[in-house]
Amino acid sequence: MxxxxxxxxxxxxxxxxxxxxxxxxxxxxxxxxxxxxxxxxxxxxxxxxxxxxxxxxxxxxxxxxxxxxxxxxxxxxxxxxxxxxxxxxxxxxxxxxxxxxxxxxxxxxxxxxxxxxxxxxxxxxxxxxxxxxxxxxxxxxxxxxxxxxxxxxxxxxxxxxxxxxxxVDLTRFSSVAPWRKDAFTVMFIGRHEPRKGLEILLEAFRYLDLTHEIELWVAGDGPESLKLRAKYKKDPRIKWLGRVSEAEAAARMRASDVVVAPSLFGESFGVVLLEAMACKSVVVASNIDGYRELVRHRVDGILVPPGDPTALASVIYEVIHSKDMAATLTENALAKAETYxxxxxxxxxxxxxxxxxxx
The missing domain is CATH 3.40.50.2000 (Glycogen Phosphorylase B;)
Structure with a gap:
């Protein structure tokens, strides 16, 4: 054909x-x-x-x-x-x-x-x-x-x-070597624009203990990049990656402990969630229509109220300190990804x- x-x-x-x-x-x-x-x-x-x-x-x-x-x-x-x-x-x-x-x-x-x-x-x-x-x-x-x-x-x-x-291309994510990291890692990948909710995640980091070894990888770019970089430039835990290749995105996602999708609206499915599931990262996503269709709350991911940085920070903190819960979520998530x-x-x-x- x-x-x-x-x-x-x-x-x-x-x-x-x-x-x-x-x-x-x-x-x-x-x-x-x-x-x-x-x-x-x-x-x-x-x-x-x-x-x-x-x-x-x-x-x-x-x-x-x-x-x-x-x-x-x-x-x-x-x-x-x-x-x-x-x-x-x-x-x-x-x-x-x-x-x-x-x-x-x-x-x-x-x-x-x-x-x-x-x-x-x-x-x-x-x-x-x-x-x-x-x-x-x-x-x-x-x-x-x-x-x-x-x-x-x-x-x-x-x-x-x-x-x-x-x-999701399962082979692409299962075959890549994880990116080197030095701390518990949270990742955001997407456009830097209001709908994607990146600032909600950046605000959530302000509520997390500064003494804990944790990094936030921010991949992508967009109309809010310059504003957000300037506003949060004093936080050394935030690593601004810019636009990354498919290979680097996959490697970093494989290495990430948590992938956050804090979108506020307008998501019909959420491919990035599937990719994170295939990488055995814990998926934390906004509780909006498109994401609810894919993520089963506390079965293969965690849903949080959209636009709520304190709730998001609380969930990230919970994942840091509950390895058994994280392991269960990621195993179920991989099984979900394999059906897609x-x-x-x-x-x-x-x-x-x-x-x-x-x-």
Whole structure:
């Protein structure tokens, strides 16, 4: 089968959707299929399978800065890609994200499958999605990564989607050597923007005993990076890593005792939680819809009230001093991660694509 995995966000920028698109494509290739990743790209790529649509601009959406293409030239590039490649299926992620989504639905001659990742529909998002009208009918198959994403898609289209989940590359995390560390380590990885709740975690560290040997690794960057670095620069326990490679992220996550996801809203699933589970790190996450769907409280992770640094500090302190609890959580979490393998997810998609083509 020849497939196009279409991503509306720049694959040069780390992100949940981008990560899933790249991991799915690798898995499908390993299963013997020909797969192109069609996406905007802001840096030169030497990966043959990435078909670049040009550079992006950051656009505020759902509380986050999204790197999307707004260039009219993108339409010409996409038309050329589709005309020169006889794809059996075009798999479009986040179909209603401007403007790669609408261009794909308008220009593809192949059947289009759509996967919805978003949690929460603003008035602008609903209006834009509904304005697409007939074009959205081009989605012959509809998937969602979670019940939250399914509900959001239904709210704007009136059409149901099959929940397939996200996936994690178990081999990538199990085979990497843990990063060297000198203390009990807490890790945050993600965009530095209000929705992700990084400042809540930084405030929580103020409540933790300064005499205890503990470090916080902060990976990623974003619009709040400079402000937060300046505000918390006097705390030597906080290590600002900036944007890290996939390999370094995996190694550091393997070494971390706790991975914290303190998001405030807008998370439909939480791929980083799955990755932390695969690394046998204790998962501590905000008690919000998208995270509740994955984490069973005090079974394979711990949920805390969103926006509450004192509650977060209390849980981190508890994990530090309760090794038996941490061991139980991480064993259960690894078992959970194994049910979300990226290869299993790829096979579910491929089975649906085959059924569509044979139908």
């Amino acid at each position: 020849k497939l196009a995995e279409v991503c509306p966000y720049s694959v040069s920028v780390p992100g949940g959707v981008q990560g899933q698109v790249l991991a799915l494509s690798r898995s499908m290739r390993n299963l013997g299929h020909e797969v192109d990743v069609v996406a905007p790209c802001d840096e030169p790529t030497v990966v043959d399978e990435i078909v670049a649509l040009g550079r992006t601009h950051e656009w505020w959406a759902n509380g986050s800065l999204a790197p999307i293409s707004i260039s009219p030239k993108m339409w010409g590039r996409l038309r050329g890609i589709f005309s020169h490649n006889s794809y059996d299926i075009v798999h479009l992620h986040e179909p209603f994200t401007p403007f790669v989504g609408v261009a794909t639905m308008a220009l593809s001659d192949a059947p289009v499958a759509g996967t919805f990742h978003r949690s929460g529909a603003s008035a602008i998002y609903k209006a834009y999605a509904r304005s697409l009208g007939v074009l959205s009918g081009r989605l012959e198959l509809r998937f969602a990564v979670s019940e939250e994403a399914r509900s959001t898609a239904y709210a704007v289209t009136g059409r149901d989607s099959l929940v397939v989940g996200n996936g 393998s990226i290869d299993g997810l790829a096979k579910r998609y491929l089975d649906s694509f085959t059924e569509q083509l044979n139908g």
